[in-house]
Amino acid sequence: MIIPEEVAKKTDEAYHFLVKANQKDHIIWMEDVFLSWQWWFCFILAIIPWVLWWKFRKKESTNRLLLGAFFTMFISTSLDSYGTELGYWGYRYELLPFLPSFFPWDLSLLPVAFLVIVQIKPNISPILKAIFYAFLSSSIGEPFFEWLGFYNPITWNYVYSLPIQFIIFLVGYSLVTSKKFEAIK
Structure with a gap:
């Protein structure tokens, strides 16, 4: 084996510890979260913003806008x-127990808020829009989900966001x- 045996042993022990913790988390999710009102709330927050955006979007800009939304989703989910x-933080009610991030927030609310803010008042400075977006998500969204009990900022402060x-x-x-998109040939 190329990996030193001591490193392999430590890694395997840590992995088994994580598997047991995940199994316990999945049992809690199945018994206490799945189909609770909190789960349904998460489900609605994951679906409705996209349905509304799809209905009211600027149709000729759909592909460009989705590029920004996918970027927002990727970065938000990763971070x-x-x-x-x-x-730094944790979640108590998750739509799916297999993701360490909060699905409705990262894959629905943040990207759709981004899309709406980009489309509304296109002549307003992007700096002002970015300030509004940051304030909305950090100073309103995070405290709201903490108040609901979904989000637990263990060592995190909203200002950091x-x-x-x-x-x-x-x-x-x-x-x-x-303006650097080129046509596919």
């Missing part, structure tokens, strides 16, 4: 997973408004 893994959300919005905005 959320890292933060959860590092113990402001610059992160600001940058996510600006990068997504630059993708959506880029």
